Amino acid sequence: MNATGGTTIDTAEVERFSAMAAEWWNPKGKFRPLHKFNPVRLRYIRDEVARQFGCDLNAERPFEGLRILDIGCGGGLLCEPMRWLGAEVVGADASETNIKVARIHAEQSGLDIDYRATTAEALADEGERFDVILNMEVVEHVANVDLYLRRCAEMIKPGGLMFVATINRTMKAYALAIVGAEYVLRWLPKGTHSYDKLVRPVEIHNPLSDEGLLRRDITGMFYSPLSDSWQRSRDTDVNYMVLYERPA
Amino acid sequence: MNENEAGERQIDIMVCGAGYVGLATAVAIKQARPSLDVVLADAAPDGVWKKDGRASAIAAAACAMLQRLGVWDELEEGAQPITEMIVTDSRASDPIRPVYLTFSGEVEPGQPFAHMLMNRDLNGALRRRCDELGIEIHQGTPIAGLDRSGACAVATAKDNRRFSARLVIAADGARSRLRDWAGIRTVSWQYGQSGIVCTVAHERPHNGRAEEHFLPAGPFATLPLPGNRSSIVWTERTADAERLVNSDPFLFETELETRFGRHLGAITVESKPRAWPLGLTLARAFVTHRLALAGDAAHGIHPIAGQGLNMGFKDVAALAEVIVEADRLGLDFGQEDVLEDYQRWRRFDTVRMGATTDILNRLFSNDIAPIRLIRDIGLGIVDRMPGLKRDFIAQAAGKGGPMPRLLRGEAI
Numbered sequence: 001m002n003a004t005g006g007t008t009i010d011t012a013e014v015e016r017f018s019a020m021a022a023e024w025w026n027p028k029g030k031f032r033p034l035h036k037f038n039p040v041r042l043r044y045i046r047d048e049v050a051r052q053f054g055c056d057l058n059a060e061r062p063f064e065g066l067r068i069l070d071i072g073c074g075g076g077l078l079c080e081p082m083r084w085l086g087a088e089v090v091g092a093d094a095s096e097t098n099i100k101v102a103r104i105h106a107e108q109s110g111l112d113i114d115y116r117a118t119t120a121e122a123l124a125d126e127g128e129r130f131d132v133i134l135n136m137e138v139v140e141h142v143a144n145v146d147l148y149l150r151r152c153a154e155m156i157k158p159g160g161l162m163f164v165a166t167i168n169r170t171m172k173a174y175a176l177a178i179v180g181a182e183y184v185l186r187w188l189p190k191g192t193h194s195y196d197k198l199v200r201p202v203e204i205h206n207p208l209s210d211e212g213l214l215r216r217d218i219t220g221m222f223y224s225p226l227s228d229s230w231q232r233s234r235d236t237d238v239n240y241m242v243l244y245e246r247p248a
Numbered sequence: 249m250n251e252n253e254a255g256e257r258q259i260d261i262m263v264c265g266a267g268y269v270g271l272a273t274a275v276a277i278k279q280a281r282p283s284l285d286v287v288l289a290d291a292a293p294d295g296v297w298k299k300d301g302r303a304s305a306i307a308a309a310a311c312a313m314l315q316r317l318g319v320w321d322e323l324e325e326g327a328q329p330i331t332e333m334i335v336t337d338s339r340a341s342d343p344i345r346p347v348y349l350t351f352s353g354e355v356e357p358g359q360p361f362a363h364m365l366m367n368r369d370l371n372g373a374l375r376r377r378c379d380e381l382g383i384e385i386h387q388g389t390p391i392a393g394l395d396r397s398g399a400c401a402v403a404t405a406k407d408n409r410r411f412s413a414r415l416v417i418a419a420d421g422a423r424s425r426l427r428d429w430a431g432i433r434t435v436s437w438q439y440g441q442s443g444i445v446c447t448v449a450h451e452r453p454h455n456g457r458a459e460e461h462f463l464p465a466g467p468f469a470t471l472p473l474p475g476n477r478s479s480i481v482w483t484e485r486t487a488d489a490e491r492l493v494n495s496d497p498f499l500f501e502t503e504l505e506t507r508f509g510r511h512l513g514a515i516t517v518e519s520k521p522r523a524w525p526l527g528l529t530l531a532r533a534f535v536t537h538r539l540a541l542a543g544d545a546a547h548g549i550h551p552i553a554g555q556g557l558n559m560g561f562k563d564v565a566a567l568a569e570v571i572v573e574a575d576r577l578g579l580d581f582g583q584e585d586v587l588e589d590y591q592r593w594r595r596f597d598t599v600r601m602g603a604t605t606d607i608l609n610r611l612f613s614n615d616i617a618p619i620r621l622i623r624d625i626g627l628g629i630v631d632r633m634p635g636l637k638r639d640f641i642a643q644a645a646g647k648g649g650p651m652p653r654l655l656r657g658e659a660i
Contacts, residue, residue, distance in 0.1 A: 036585070039579065046577055060281075060282075081577055109399065
């Protein structure tokens with residue numbers, strides 16, 4: 001009887017996480033903004049990684065042999081494409097729930113991804129090293145940006161890359177990314193972002209250049225309502241991505 | 249063969265319907281992404297496609313795509329270039345039909361704006377290409393059910409074989425069952441007209457000239473085929489069309505001759521005439537989770553401007569490009585947000601073309617004097633305005649709207 005009871009609890013939990021996985025991966029659901037955002041950042045990541053490591057994008061698995069860390073991976077929206085492209089992927093998230101959700105979905109997709117409920121500091125302490133670190137929409141949520149980025153930088157192999165995507169701390173960002181996205185369009189729950197925690201490019205640059213990284217590129221992204229899609233632009237006042245390299 | 253515990257064959261893409269749209273889609277995707285497992289299923293028994301006696305006009309853009317797909321070289325020999333096109337507005341009994349529009353249009357020097365091709369030749373060439381690329385074609389395999397509730401879409405064939413795919417492409421024609429199962433509704437207009445299609449032989453050469461006569465009952469088009477033969481698309485009210493195709497062959501030929509004229513000498517009907525009811529059907533959505541509609545399943549238009557095949561090929565080129573681009577990003581191309589790019593790309597163009605041909609048909613299918621006068625003046629004006637006429641030719645050549653890469657003759 002007891003054994004049966006234990007199984008029931010497990011099943012219920014799996015069902016709950018499956019439902020959450022379905023929600024994470026529903027392009028029309030709660031995470032619609034992330035899905036909309038995904039192609040533009042994926043294209044940027046793919047092209048820059050391919051350029052750095054000389055990958056043949058027409059190959060079936062162009063990222064074969066690369067080890068990639070997606071920190072703050074959520075439901076695995078970036079991990080799965082990276083795995084499809086052939087990379088060995090570690091997905092880390094502080095939330096145990098997110099990790100369970102991501103694992104369930106990866107299994108449904110038939111992908112083996114190393115998901116871990118852990119932090120950047122813990123990974124750095126374990127001596128993990130990566131060719132590419134994806135640091136997408138995370139820095140505006142961490143307690144100590146400076147320390148966090150330094151610990152991430154430690155894990156980049158020589159010749160490796162780190163992508164950081166976040167929202168700038170400008171009045172324009174306040175108007176568009178907080179008032180616009182959370183209060184007017186209701187893309188994101190109210191309180192997702194707080195203005196004080198937004199991060200200026202220089203606040204990323206200082207710790208990373210102290211750690212010996214070189215800034216290779218910075219690009220803005222804006223939402224085009226006409227095509228209902230995100231595009232890259234030179235305007236980095238709101239959403240932007242920066243690319244750093246550890247010289248070989 | 250990749251089977252999961254549920255006994256489902258696991259593949260990447262299932263294409264339902266092995267007409268030219270389904271075949272070309274499979275070839276376009278497989279050619280760009282050889283690693284994808286693409287399978288075709290078709291309801292008809294093996295070899296039925298060889299009996300299709302119809303011909304289609306292949307616009308310049310579609311021709312560029314066929315070249316890119318590696319089938320044009322073998323098709324070119326049997327294709328008849330259309331080097332000239334005339335349009336008249338008259339009654340069948342008019343001894344002389346004033347010509348209002350002439351298109352001796354070449355899209356680019358040395359390139360006719362369309363070719364006439366037998367459907368079975370096109371189908372056969374695409375099938376050979378499927379073989380070369382390792383695309384399986386399952387004939388006599390109607391799909392009896394589609395389940396899109398799980399991680400993948402599961403298509404069940406009538407013989408209970410099951411295919412689990414990341415994406416199912418419905419190229420199963422105007423009465424697409426996959427579309428209905430997915431709950432995608434359609435908007436349609438019935439014209440009460442039918443298109444009579446047949447092939448005729450005539451004594452003198454047509455010199456690559458296509459003719460379209462706007463007769464009161466509807467357009468009557470002759471399209472040049474190789475040798476001294478032409479393909480006829482003749483529109484009549486449905487009851488009249490049925491009566492004509494079921495009438496005595498001699499009577500049919502006589503009726504045909506009063507419309508065709510004797511300028512190419514005596515004519516003989518070569519194939520049994522068949523009548524197809526005409527209507528305009530548009531799917532309200534072209535995509536949903538793990539399903540995309542292509543060709544007639546998405547839109548069936550009145551064949552007045554000869555755009556059915558070319559619109560279908562635009563679907564092929566756009567859909568294949570969206571799928572291949574997503575796959576190159578590592579994205580799951582069966583997700584609705586990815587497929588929506590295809591829908592956005594095609595729907596505007598489709599509605600515009602559907603509306604244009606609908607208006608053209610309504611304008612021309614009558615014998616009311618003032619309307620005749622207006623449309624004749626209209627055609628005369630079009631003929632005298634090079635810009636507008638170029639647009640017409642570009643449209644006829646399938647070059648309107650933003651072009652997918654394959655239709656520009658480029659690789660995806």
